[in-house]
Amino acid sequence: MAFCSISSMFILLFSFTTLLWTAATSIQVHETDTSILLANDLISFGLLKTTSAIQNLTYQDVSLLGTVDGLTGQAYTDFPSNTFTTTGNSSYEIVTGSDWAGVVFTDNDTVGSTVQRSWFLHDSEPGIHSFVRLAYYNDTVTSKGELGESRTMFRPNGGPWTHIITNREQWAPLPGAAAVANEVVVQDATWYLGNTPDDPYVVAESDYFTKYQFADNQTNKAHGLFGHSPDNLTTLGAWWVVNQKDTFFGGPLHGDLMVDGIIYNKQSTNHGGAT
Numbered sequence: 001m002a003f004c005s006i007s008s009m010f011i012l013l014f015s016f017t018t019l020l021w022t023a024a025t026s027i028q029v030h031e032t033d034t035s036i037l038l039a040n041d042l043i044s045f046g047l048l049k050t051t052s053a054i055q056n057l058t059y060q061d062v063s064l065l066g067t068v069d070g071l072t073g074q075a076y077t078d079f080p081s082n083t084f085t086t087t088g089n090s091s092y093e094i095v096t097g098s099d100w101a102g103v104v105f106t107d108n109d110t111v112g113s114t115v116q117r118s119w120f121l122h123d124s125e126p127g128i129h130s131f132v133r134l135a136y137y138n139d140t141v142t143s144k145g146e147l148g149e150s151r152t153m154f155r156p157n158g159g160p161w162t163h164i165i166t167n168r169e170q171w172a173p174l175p176g177a178a179a180v181a182n183e184v185v186v187q188d189a190t191w192y193l194g195n196t197p198d199d200p201y202v203v204a205e206s207d208y209f210t211k212y213q214f215a216d217n218q219t220n221k222a223h224g225l226f227g228h229s230p231d232n233l234t235t236l237g238a239w240w241v242v243n244q245k246d247t248f249f250g251g252p253l254h255g256d257l258m259v260d261g262i263i264y265n266k267q268s269t270n271h272g273g274a275t
């Protein structure tokens, strides 16, 4: 039997710099025709049944992803190489325990592939646990070819975010609106921002912006976004905290994109020739 499987577990964690723990906690699960809504005392979100994407994510009533516009305003897993792919018609199973709830979305295609994306919420945590599992069972065509790209992305459309953080050393303000409006494309996914020399990003980081500048291996503890709450009374963070690094293709030292406004969790990509 041909079998190929990758799995990845990581936590999307939201935090105030000073976290106020409340003693009373609870989990709410509510299903509508199109969505499954999960909430605890700190965060709430909807999972779109057709795609498994997270939408309408709030942390203490602050919108963290903004409104959905195309693929933005969501957190989701996708497979740009289409080796594994979703069917547009995921089946789902809601699972619950005494202090947690989650949803497992499964897409089985007709040639032996399984794509599973799961999201879990614990009643006491300001974060979401995310799992990706890919498998292939086919005795006659034993290889699907290159795995290609598998990634989970926190892809806000607005929200409170002002800074991108790769690790303790590499972080910067996001380029402001004027910098983006006056940017000049210089090569693939790379812009010259020197037309706005006073922009906070240009002052702090560089005349050029590229997502590759914020790449790293998986030795960082967390990477993500930072900003002020709308009332400006406190600071907010959204962080990928990777639990298990061994199943990254290329291993725990594999270098890949971390954050550029989107927060990435790249389980497998061609970056670094790892697929």
Ligand SMILES: *[C@@H]1O[C@H](CO)[C@@H](O)[C@H](O)[C@H]1NC(C)=O
Binding pocket: 034, 035, 036, 045, 046, 047, 048, 049, 053, 054, 055, 056
């Ligand atoms: C998010 O909110 C919008 C607007 O209320 C709604 O149309 C959409 O169904 C919600 N998404 C989910 C996954 O619940």
Ligand SMILES: *[C@@H]1O[C@H](CO)[C@@H](O)[C@H](O)[C@H]1NC(C)=O
Binding pocket: 088, 089
């Ligand atoms: C999704 O699956 C259901 C149940 O098998 C089926 O009734 C429906 O037509 C499918 N929809 C699409 C878009 O394939």
Ligand SMILES: *[C@@H]1O[C@H](CO)[C@@H](O)[C@H](O)[C@H]1NC(C)=O
Binding pocket: 091, 106, 107, 108, 114, 137
């Ligand atoms: C998907 O395929 C796997 C592996 O063959 C199987 O165990 C599972 O029951 C299938 N799930 C669904 C929802 O069809």
Ligand SMILES: *[C@@H]1O[C@H](CO)[C@@H](O)[C@H](O)[C@H]1NC(C)=O
Binding pocket: 110, 111, 112, 137, 138, 139, 140, 141
């Ligand atoms: C194995 O893959 C081939 C080619 O994609 C397909 O025709 C066949 O149905 C698959 N077998 C199973 C058991 O899924």
Ligand SMILES: *[C@@H]1O[C@H](CO)[C@@H](O)[C@H](O)[C@H]1NC(C)=O
Binding pocket: 167, 216, 217, 218, 219, 253
């Ligand atoms: C991994 O990244 C860290 C932080 O950026 C760096 O210090 C370290 O040298 C890197 N290790 C390898 C093997 O690339």
Ligand SMILES: *[C@@H]1O[C@H](CO)[C@@H](O)[C@H](O)[C@H]1NC(C)=O
Binding pocket: 228, 232
């Ligand atoms: C929010 O507060 C920070 C420091 O606490 C300050 O630097 C910033 O200017 C404030 N922003 C607004 C929009 O008031």
